[in-house]
Amino acid sequence: MSLDELLSKLWAKGDGTSIREHTDRLIDNLKMIKETFGDLIEGTLKEQAGHFWKCLELACEYHDYGKIHRYFQKKVGNPDFKNFRAGFGEVRHNLLSPAFLPEELSEPWKTLVALAIVHHHDYEPSDENVEKVEKVLKEEFKKSLSFMHRKVLKNREEEIIEKLESGEYTNIKTFYTLLKGFLLRIDHASSSKFAPHVESGRLKENEKKVESYLRNNKNANLNELQNFVLSNRKDNLLIVASTGAGKTEAGFIFLEHKGFFTIPIRTSANAIYQRAKQVFDEESVGLLHSTAHLYLLGNAEEDRNFSDDAVVKDMFLTKNFGKPLIVSTPDQLFPFILRPKGFEKYYSLFSYSRVALDEVQLFEPHTLGFIVKAIEKLSELDGRLMVMTATLPSYLEKDLEKLGFKMGTFLTTQERHNIKVLKSSILSQEGFNLIRKLSQRGKVLVVVNTVGRAIELKKALALGHLLHARFIYKDRKEKEKEVEEFFRDSNCGVWITTQIAEVSLDLDADFLITELSTIDSLFQRMGRVNRLGRKEISQPNVFVFTEDCSGISRVYRKSIHEFTKEVLKEGPLSEEEKQTFIKKVYEEVAKRDKEYMKNYEDAKRYIDSLWTVKETFNKEKAQHMFRDILTYTVIPERFRDQVERLIKEYKQEKDYLKRLQIFSSITEYMFSVPAYVKVPLKKVEGLKDVFWIEGEYSAELGFEFKENGNANIL
Template identity: 45%
Template sequence: MEKIQNLLKELWAKDDGTNIREHTDKLLENLQKLRDHYRKEIEELIPKCLPAKLKEKFWEILELACEYHDYGKIHCKFQEKLGNKSVKPIKGLPEVRHNLLSPVFVNVEDELIRKIVRLLVLHHHPVEVEEVSIESVERVLKEEFKFENNPIRFMLRKKEEDYLRDNVAKMFKIPVDGLIPYYRLLKGLLLRIDHSSSSKHAQDVEDIPPDDTLSFVDEFFRQKGSSPNQMQTFVRENRDKNLVIIAPTGAGKTEAGFIYIQKKGFFMLPYRVSANGIYMRAEGMFRNYAGLLHSSALSYVFEREEDREDIQNNQEGVAFLNYFLSRNFAKPIIISTPDQLMHFVFRYKGFEKYYATALYSRLVIDELQSYDPITLAFIVQGLEVLAQNGGKFLVMTATFPEFLRERFERMGVEFKTFNTQKKPYHHVQVIDDSIDNYVEKMIELSQKAKVLVVVNTVRKAIELKKKFKEAGLQNVKLLHSRFILKDRKEKEKEIMKFFNSQEKGLWITTQLAEVSLDLDADYLFTELSTADSLIQRIGRCNRKGQKPTNQPNVFIFTKDCSGVGPVYYKHLHESTLRNLKDGLWDWNFKWDLVEKVYSKSALYGTKYWEKFRKAENYIKSLWEGADSLIRSKSEAQDLFRDINAVQVIPEKFREKVESLIQEWEKAKGDFVRRAKLLSDILEYSFSLPAWSIRELEKQKIHDRLGIYYIEGDYNEDTGFVLKPTADTEEVENII
């Protein structure tokens, strides 16, 4: 063993010359951090049915796995691959992946502990049993390391959990339904520790967490001169339970979510724009404890930091480090989209890293109703897995899909509904006509009040803007998803400023208004959408309930609605229409409307129901032992995202973008600079559905960037206008 220890100090673990001993010591240091910060939370997850020995040895097993995980890197062929010239490879010797060799070096007397540690070490990188050449492994063991026997021959022939079941649980008479979750927890933590220790940018597995988020929320209320409301107090008193909270928009659900998190948690929102908004609030409350994580978080973090001293002093590294600490899950409070964590449900190789992190963190899921039926099934099944294994979550929503109630009740979740609106905020008039025929009425009201117009598609929004111009209203403001990022951000600032001012006027927008903007209009004119979407839209009018409701302030148009079919399920649209009424809509009516549209009996046999059930059954089969067809984290993430969206740049910005690409090329090796330049390039882009791209002239802006130049009309007033053959009213890409 002394010879091995010397080799660990001499030979490389990484191509930058970090030796194996240094890398291993970093893992052991991170293990200690994890234990210091979250020992209690993690130990509570160890299954109660296991023998006392395994409960007591949990941290020791994890430490042994960290110690031995990379011993196989002393293999001469691995050193050759890293470019270590001081090692002469043995001629004719096959190359064997280091994780297939590392388990052999595990030197532990206790047979049970040894088997678990070896299995963890073997599978800390994916292993496809059918592809392993046992003959090559044994040649290397014999010729390079002088092992006469191969102690892991049987382990190499069996799938990971099969070996655990047959060669550990049966042999040592350990309950398999306790041993598998125990092993998954160990493996997930090993992967977390290894991956963070290997990071080039942020090597801490965990940042120091706050003692409790409660003190920060209390300070927030003190500064506001207010106190927690009934709902926030309920969450505070029930933080040890899994909860579903149903309350109207503006009821203070965000603060309730922050209360629930305690020491470490993920606050998940359906859209990146919503996540950015909550991150601003979290950062204001928790300062450096908060991080942001979604597919374009780095661009947003740079933009947020630009006006600050750090960036002005050329300290982009500060923003960059914070981003990578979030990406490694080291930040205690992470605001994210579900695709960053919940993909563990697909049980691909290495899922345990995300599963274990979700288990010892608190999860807050906001606006559950916003997801399509397939993503919804993935999230609900993920929460069920976590509930079964000791995880904690809070679901907060304004409109809960009623058909999910029995599923959550089976998980032992406590439901609580809070009506913070003591009187109706909305007087609704349902109009059996097209919104196009009420342009004059909207113009008339916009002369004396703030009018918000919401339609179902971008095409409809652009058409309506033209109609207003023809009717004599020249300064018509428009916001939708086909503005380049640079213009869209300006428009979002402009619309927020308008609705917070004393100005009068009119804005046309799309679903963007539902999810990302806290607007407060005097009047809302909207095309009919589905119950959940409609209630979100209505919430953008008379938001605080301080305006009179003796006359209609919401007008819903039910004829010739755009987007029915491609954007909204036809049966949900029709079901919503059947249950509308004129007059005052209080919270109870809105709640009943959603209940009727999303009840099991209303959904049964529909496309929505079929998609949900198919996705739900697929995930259930994975957790009951079926092999996952999903092979990687990136494949799993794609299933959560709108993978049919493509990032595009209008041709008119080619010259500006080309000069940025040249700078990006020159900055090779400077990761921070390149990231900043990529962020600048993305300022000229927006997302389009992939099907519409097929109809357009396009060209990749660079071989290594999945962004395209596209032909088409673009101006900062209207945005990008698709030619008719490419615009078939597909779903608005609001993410």
């Protein structure tokens, strides 16, 4: 039987899809990506573009030829190979496939294609693997192992690329990273049962669609910020703008062709996703974060035809980055900078995509260090990025300016806030009296630094409503609706919240009462008061309690908290003064808190070592560096009976959509606790990385740790 006949007859997948059928899907997806975004990709590759498309076509064509191996056919269930036996065991198909590449293909392209094929699945070089491949090629295919094929199997991926790069060839590292990355993206998309397309289109006429949205929904035209972005979107941009300045619409203008709008808070991502669908259309926009499936399924009946599996297709297309515009949290994109397995998939994506990164001030210094290095790598790809923030540490501004970012500052001239500083605890009688008094005069937002303090305050006051991060998902979802309705429609009352109110909720309070946090966090909280600047501020509308503040050292850095207390002043405060105060605080941080800046610089050095291949990705080390943002997903013990019934249904159900619906019901009982909280956890059987947690839970107060001291802080 000829090779062509074998490819048409033998299986690539357990569902009976032939190798030829699967390969043809890859070739179709390659054509799709070239037709849709080829001009942008070629702009990155420049004079190597012609070689690139030929190499990628060969990689797509030959990547699975090794699946004609009889052992593979038995493994995927091909009935023709049911009784096949082999003494030496299976040789993985990706190791065999390079043997079928055309012999006339010249160097270095042949080596690069073979290397991408071998490494489109995990592979660690070993002499044992070389011997196995040699034996299978000889006994099953009557082929000998070529010198090039042996070299690719014996040597580490990085070593081969480094050697080629140091020889007569240039830009080999970028060329290969993109080659492998596109092969991974195309292969993963082509293997998807629900969304087998690598791309679904290209954004067009962004500015016209934003203009239409503003006219129809806000009776407005493009403002100064949005026009600045429109005129300068060929550059990388750094935007500092007041709350309510129209950053989201500016981001949509910037993300022409294909884009990612990233924001750290999932609730904010959900809101921006809804706005993006209004500006563009539902088919053009995807949502990507760890609980996106819950949000999409919860809104499915309103948003789309649920019965035709459109939600599942939409989710798979988004997960494979196939939508023209994807709203996401940064954790879905930026870990590529740590060079984990398959990082090339993300790297290739950025060769023709744009990124708008909002609310960067929310990150710790080492996380900012990682993000700055990610931005640097994307700039090397000729990618375009726009960083947006209301508050900007001066050290970050300096690093972005070094990378050639063009800065634009857009601050409202209207004073919106009048501060009163109270040198006591928010738990004092003075604090209680102030909250009660103001809640009779208007809508009061109370923000404290920890969940424990929020629950304590709610119990002591015995009034108002409570929102924090330790409500299970279904209760938190309802509370987020209630708090937004309250601040939109009510006249008087109080909500007690934690820092989740700073950016994730669209609120406009009459009064803010808060514990002192850090300067950037405090100004974010103030952004939830008098958002449009239309309210009278002759009297204070922001009340800051500076003593006995919760969460200092654990949630907020002690030095920044102290420097914030030093610069904070009473009275009306302009947006320009806020930026001055932020600069003052971070200048003091740079001078007096050496550890803070060391964390930032250490993170950047670590990334440099990864990308010069002096160090390989180490999951434990990366987790340690990210320890402040690590969380455990937990379910309160009181819901064990309901959840275990659902898990049983989930495991028995065969239909994917029904399984997803059941899993979403399970997720409704989850919330997250920070990894720095030391609590006894028991694994939930049947779910990956989910734990039972003991404690009290109520829909009014959320989760409370047990009184026996099991919430000690590490």
